[in-house]
Amino acid sequence: MPPEKSGLLQGTLDMLILKVVALGPIHGYGISQRIRQISQEVLQVQQGSLYPALHRLQKRGWLHAAWGESENGRQAKFYSLSPKGRRQLAAETSNWNRLAMAVMLILEAAQ
Amino acid sequence: MPPEKSGLLQGTLDMLILKVVALGPIHGYGISQRIRQISQEVLQVQQGSLYPALHRLQKRGWLHAAWGESENGRQAKFYSLSPKGRRQLAAETSNWNRLAMAVMLILEAAQ
């Protein structure tokens, strides 16, 4: 039963990445740390999910990537949000809100 | 791009079904209607998702099924929640709350 060990809600990864990148240019490894940190250790992005997702988002023109130097002086690929990515983030966020509210309506339905 | 046409948040269907069944015995077709209705048309469960899910939940011992007669006098399979199913619903609900709160933390992170 993998659902309970899942560190993510399926379908939210793209949105989470876009949001974190929207806070400022950041490299892949940093994105996963930031998501963990902001979510207080609740959300954990596996590397096997992270990198394919980054490539996917880049391919769709939502992220731009450029090699640079990390805080520790290492080579790292820094991602930033394109205008298209910004629009996508807005769309996904509003969709998430609609759906999450709807789920809560069900969960709070009178016993 | 299927994410925006999705009538569901991936991974929540089992929980939604368990919750609706927890409100009282109900047949499959009724479950999908009820989810749509309570969610104010936001959540839409396709039949191709619904029936496999019901069989899955039954197989895991969370639901019990029995043939009966619907409100319209037709043959319908009525589902009810087993004790195991009740525990599962509680677990999934608390997990959902944890994850949904964490997602919101990210989405509300300072710009």
Next chain:
DNA sequence: GCGCGTCTCCTAGATAATCTACATATTAAG
């Protein structure tokens, strides 16, 4: 009596996201 929409069940195959597990290189710390 016919056709149509709705109710109610079902399955097969496609799609796509995420995970596990692996591989690699560099640096810091012990």
Next chain:
DNA sequence: CTTAATATGTAGATTATCTAGGAGACGCGC
């Protein structure tokens, strides 16, 4: 000198959900 952390990546498995079918029964309008 070896382990942990930083940083990137891929291949293959798993699994949920969707699309697109099929089927039977009932009620209603004509």
